[in-house]
Amino acid sequence: MCGIVGIYHPGYLLPLGVGVLGRMLSSMCHRGPDDQGVYQDTNVILGHRRLSIIDLASGAQPMADERNRIWVCANGEVFNYRELKADLAGRGHTFRTTCDIEVIPHLYEEYGFELFEHMEGQFAFALWDRPNRTLVLARDRFGIAPLFYSRHEGGLVFSSEIKAMLPLLGPLEISPSGLAQVFTFWNSVAPRTVFAGIEQLRPGECMVVRDGEARSFIYWDVTFPAQGEHDIRDEAQAVAGIREILDESASVRLRADVPVGAYLSGGLDSSIISALVKRYSPGMETFSVSFADPAYDESSFQESMGKRLGTHHHVKRITYEDIGDIFSRVVWHTETPVLRSAPAPMFHLSQLARAGGIKVVLTGEGADELFGGYDIFKEALIRRFWSRCPSSRIRPLLLHELYPHAPVQLKRSGGMLASFYREDLLATDHFGYSHLPTWRNTASIRNFFTDAFQEAIGEYDPVEELSGLMPQEFGSWHPLNQAQYLEIKLLLAGYLLCSQGERMTMAHGVEGRYPFLHHGLAEFASRLSPGLKLRGLREKYVLKKAFAPELPPEIFSRTKRPYGAPNKEAFFRNGVLSHSVASCLEKDDLVSRGIFDHNRVEMLIAKCARTDSPGFRDNSALLGVLSTQILLHDFS
16 A cells, blocks of 8 residues: 545646645645655646556656556555556556556456456556546545545645645535534435545545536445345355455455565464465464453464464553553544544554554454454344344343443443433334444433534434435345445445554554455355344354364364454553543544633543543543544644
8 A cells, every 4th residue: 555645627727836745745744654756737746756566667656658648646445456567567567667556547447437347456556547627536445445525625635644735725624414423323325424525435436527517427335236136055165256356356465575474463364364374385474462461362362373374473562551652642633533443453453463564464454344253243143033022021131131231331231221222113114224323322421412512413414415325226135234344334444444444554654454354255245045144143154164174273263352442441540541542532623623611521531530441422422522532633
């Protein structure tokens, strides 16, 4: 991954753009510490910060086709570039380098806007078609690589990170609707961001700008057959297909001219990826975090898998101080409020990998979304079962089977658990039925807004807006597939691949690659009968069947535990808010910013100070308020 910036205007672009572009690029040195390049034409300036992964000697960007007609600067990788180059060369195209990105202008020349059908990769790019004075911006299918833009003085400014636009746009303001989304879904939903006037390309979106007019289209989206029409029901066929596609996906994601490692969390998904990588890279380096707090530590599983694979394994032990002391830096990189501290250990993890000489890591994101791995899928299954007999006292007891760690993670038990999930129980026709309890719980944080900020939000309802973004055929899908789609479009694209993923790896110039996010695997997984994914309450059933021979039994038999990190504990020392973040939550600062009610925040801080293990709402509120205030300090 790298960093790209650009300025476009349909009229004559004044020379001041070059100086501004230099400051924009300087803000993203962490994304591209190896090189910098600029291209300027009458209507556009393109800038690039390079993290050298493939063709270290001659892969500088922006780059063009052999006639200098089509220029491109890109963030990311085109994994099947070798096959594409061979095909394009046979069609008469000439290449100057061995860089993967050079295929993009040639694909555009050959196929126009159908070029995406030929690309397997993770990317965000800006392409300038000189003869037609056309700017093309595009983002990969799953939204791994970010791309933000803002309309400015009749033109357009765009970049890989929002902070890179500050030299041109100046201080930014929080968007009331964007923040309402974060405090509902954990993140803003593209094209919105948390900042007013800043938008982002949606996953799988292409924007075409000509003569100052922009049009967009979605070139790929996750889709599912109508309920009952899944054509892969045979377990053996499913196992064979998953193994073949995932093996191919992992192998092409090892293509690099620098060392490649893997993250090993001790869970199923990262263990599968590490096992696949080991086939092609016998001396593989693996990396993980452990926690001083045993409530979050999974090091025993990491050690077991590391020994099984025989990798060179590296561990970073995380303390409360390790999280609290760097949290402000983490928020500077996320560029959005976060409701939990989980990105902070990932920041340390990428630092560990880079210190070990690794620029590329493979990770297991995407498996839970594609193969039904989250508890939220099982919650929805139980709630639908319960809704058919809402007066039953037995059916809601199934919820207890999902949360063996409830005393630590949720602080809901007994009748409280049933009471929490009873609300919205009968709303089975709601498009977001699977997610309603989570959205409702998270939205309670909005009670900390000031009355004035609540008025600014007005009648805006994030859930209502989201309902209008669903595909036309959404209602015909199986309930599990509906829930999967929501996870892919919300948590995966907006949080896991952003705040917890790409932003944390790139903070230290490390590129994360995700073999499960091969669009061919997603298309294959969508055809699977839901029962092959969620067998009763057994998650990822067929994925486990596919890789049982490669992994230790304890990886399969362990109770699934979502990745988490200490929240409140990281910010208090002996019942007192730590100095590193206290200034952001002072009364004067809260009042001057005008977003959070200082009296309610003070009560929250006092409650967290005297409570050993606050519940989800209090932890999320503390992190959400704190990270928003930090963001305001950095961007406004």
